[in-house]
Amino acid sequence: MKRGFAALMMCLLLTGCWDQLRLKDQLFVDIVGIDYVGDSKKLKVGYVISSLREASQGGGKPSSVYIEQPGDSLYASVLVANSSIPGSLTVQETRLYLIGTRFAKDEPLKYLDSVGQFVSNPLYASLAVYDGDLSQLLSKKRIKDQTTSDFLTGILASERERGDIPTNKLLRYILGGTDYISDFALNRFVPDQEGARLAGVALFHDGKYTGMNLDIKQTLLSCLMAGTPSRTQAITRKFNGEEYTIRIRNSKNDYHAIYDNKGLREMDISLRLDAKLIESGPYVTHTTSVLKKIEKQLSEKLTKEAEKIIATMQKANCDYFQLGHELAAYHPNLFKGMNWSEAYPKLTINPKIKVTILNTGVLD
Amino acid sequence: METMKEDAITGRQLFVLIFMTQLGLEVMSLPHVEADIAGHDMWLSVFLSGLCAQAGIMLIWWLGSRYPSRNCFAYVPQIVGRPVGAFVNLMYGCYYAISGLMLILNYTDVLNRWLFVYTPGWIITLMIFIACGYAASLSLRRIAYIAQSYLILSVIAILLIAGCWLYGPDVKNLLPVLSGGWNPVVKGIYYAFSGYVGYDLLLYAFPYVKAKSKNRLLLIMTFANMTAILYYVLSCLICSTMFSLKQLKHIPEPIVFILKYYQLEVLQSLDVMFLIFYVFIVSDTAYIYFFLSAKAFVHLRSKGLGKHQIWVWAMVGLAFIGSLFFKKRSTIINFSDLQDIGSVFMIIAVPAVLLIISGLRGAGRNRA
Structure with a gap:
């Protein structure tokens, strides 16, 4: 009797529905691009959202949407972006944080710390620098017949697998990960005819991009x-x-x-x-x-x-x-x-x- | 009195019980707490703290071997007299109930911040309390069976944590050893001690263990404590080689963060899985606390006061009502700090005093 009661209670309570996530409401952000707006110190945050179209017919076509919102902080921009599109942004699948050079030359890690607050965020995403117009790159639908996010993260993943480039996992840097000596090198993308290519690393001193690079x-x-x-x-x-x-x-x-x-x-x-x-x-x-x-x-x-x-x-x-x-x-x-x-x-x-x-x- | 009978447990069961009771939420939070105090020498603090726990085990073992046929709550009145003995038992009862409450509150807090952001905290607490209350109302041997079946989870947990070493630890983070001298390390011993609390189950379990001799019983206890030391030291070493000191200070549960390093094709967010199955390790400790609490209350009167089950559910009920008053995380943390002081008092100071009094009385009796 007692056992049955306990089991019943558990069953009733375990089906709680407060924290359920509806898959169709989720907007999976694949790449977060961060730079400053023009010459100001306001952040311009871009989100490449991946989705599968016509998935009901099997297979499905991968496609991506790019939205961009300014904000004083990363979180502020996320909130604005969230209200600009139906559904809710989720960083569960984010694989790349791409930062612009002007932003990188300031204090990028200070802003990126708030990424640690995203509960569902797998922090294995990598951090990289893009030496060019971020909006232009990320708003591209496809590069070399792949979605922009697959292309960029794919290059990083395969090069990392071969041991040719530094790992650059976000978790290494944020929340004071570099507090001993805040010097590091981040993978650097540059514009290419079709999209972007990897061009070595950008050198950072004291958490700031020095403007100097190493080639591949x-x-x-x-x-x-x-x-x-x-x-x-x-x-x-x-x-x-x-x-x-x-x-x-x-x-x-x-x-x-x-x-x-x-x-x-x-x-x-x-x-x-x-x-x-x-x-x-x-x-x-x-x-x-x-x-x-x-x-x-x-x-x-x-x-x-x-x-x-x-x-x-x-x-x-x-x-x-x-x-x-x-x-x-x-x-x-x-x-x-x-x-x-x-x-x-x-x-x-x-x-x-x-x-x-x-x-x-x-x-x- | 029927409620005071107890089934015997084997040495192996004692090992599992002690080890599983010692393991608690501290695996997750110890590297964070110690980062502020002992810095990168935290593994040393944690290790030395384990040795202190070993001293505590010897103390309780010594006390227990003076009264090998009865549990602590039964022989306390004999040492210090009936009214004081009842008071000591009352203190133990309250202490264990509060310990169980704090553990569950802390775990709910972790779940609420990491996983179930929208689920009201009291729902989670209630579920854990019901499960714990049910388990705590069983006999010692049955509790040992449950602990035995959960043991595998603690092994999986440490394998998951140790596996993070594949992602490039930085040994430089541990060096130079003792850069700040011994002071911070010694201070860290106290903060790490809360991780080892749980060996005090021996206070109650001593007479019910089927060990060949009392020395063998001590050996089993030592072995369990050493396993716990290994567990904690390993998780501290991994955290401090994978994270910078500043990160450890920022992140209250570094272990959860460390599991975010895993990037598997078939399984996402191992940290979420870890947090969920950690409920077994936490609840295992919690129901043993409620079990001990009820046992202490039953022994308020020498021929037994009420039924064990009723005391368990009463304490679980009270603890649940108490849990509703904790809203802010800082309140929980402050109260936990108080409880840590209480732990040192209840499982080191009180047994020591009891041992001294019992020794003096024994000596007096011998002379007479």
Whole structure:
């Protein structure tokens, strides 16, 4: 009797309907684009809403709607946007937050913090910069025969899968995620004839976009130097008039601080790449000495490039490798007396990249 | 007196009961609370706090082994006399009822903020109270059966949490160890202690365990406590390597956030699933509190006062009415802080005093 009563009560109460969501009322926002309106400090927030048309006939046609609303904060804009279209915006499926450069140069993370308040928000969405007119890009219906959101998020997802670009998950940055050293690099899209393409990363210092970038080749190398695991990323370089391509099978990065009693003297970044040689100009038998020569030349070439990358980062004062945090963690006494953001641009940083060729693929 | 009879439980059941009672909402909130106090050395605080709990276990075990055939609520009047003993039992009864109430309130609060935004809080509380009340009115052995069947959920929970390590932890967040000296760590021990509360079930369960010897019983308790330590330390380590300190200070339930990292093709929002099945882990602790509360009240009189079931439903009813008065989150938090002080008093100070008095009396008797 008692058991039956308890079961009955549970059944009656479990069917509560306060928090039910009707699927047909949901507007699934796929991309949120944020920039400033003109020269003002008012936010212009755009939402790419995906839907399946004619889904009742099976399959369905993916289509997207773009709406844009200004607001003083992200939340204010969401509220206005919500009343401008029937249904309610939901960020349950949001995969990308795209920010404009002018907004990125101000304090983007401050505004983005409120994203953490969206209850249903899976925060695995990525954060990226678009160096162009956001409204123009996002209002496009299709790019290369895919919906705009599938195109943009697809590029990011597949490149990330290959380990060519930084992960840039939103959750890493918002709510003070970068409080130790707020220097990072975000993937950067630029306009292209048809839509947009990935053009490397934008460098941030102190949470603000510095206006300096790395190109796509430099991005891969800096990812490896920052410790991205090897996923057979391909590196192609030209020297001696020939193209050389390797695929990374294994990579190991290491940071090393060199100091004396006067303080920090320099920091070394070493990167060991174990690779498979794919192409090396006209076909020659890969004797040990030939391979050694290629290893040496490739190592030198990449080390030079790494020096250039570091020079750019220091010029932008962007400590993307988090060397400051490294120093604070392993040499706290050394770090304590330093003003890192002043010391970093002047610091001697020596990269050393060593390529080892494990094999030459299926051909000898 | 029939209401005071109890079925025996096995050592394995004791282990599960103690471990499941120790696990509570603190898994979710401890990294947030400790971030403000012990900073990135929180794992150390949590570990040391577990050792303090171990000392508390020894204390209760010692006390229990002086009266191996009776539970604590039955031998308290013998140690301190009948009127004071009744008062102590009354205190225990109220303390456990309040503990159960606070736990359920805190969990409802989490659900209301994360999941059921529109559902009135009292509906959720009522449902949990009904389930807990029903479970608490069972015997110790049946409660142990329930705990045993929920055990798998706590294993799934820790696997889900540990799986987040795939998404790139930053070990640098833990270094340098003890950057602020020992002070914050020691202070953090107190705040982490609330996570280990629950081992005090031994106060009641001691005489009903079928263990080979009392040393073996202590071993089982230690093993349960160590498992709880491992659980908490692991979840703290994961949170502090996955989040910056500032994020931990901002986010009251870092574990829920951490589960948002998962991006699976077939399943969306693992955090939602986690929050829902966490009800089993929370209610497991809550009904044991109500069970203990009722037992304490039954022992107000040496030959028993009322029926266990009636006391359970009375306390559950009162607690539910009490829960209606908590509207603001800050009130719940402040009251929880008071309850934490109460915990230290009730499960460390009171048993210690009882042990001392009982020791003195024993010594006196020996001399006489």
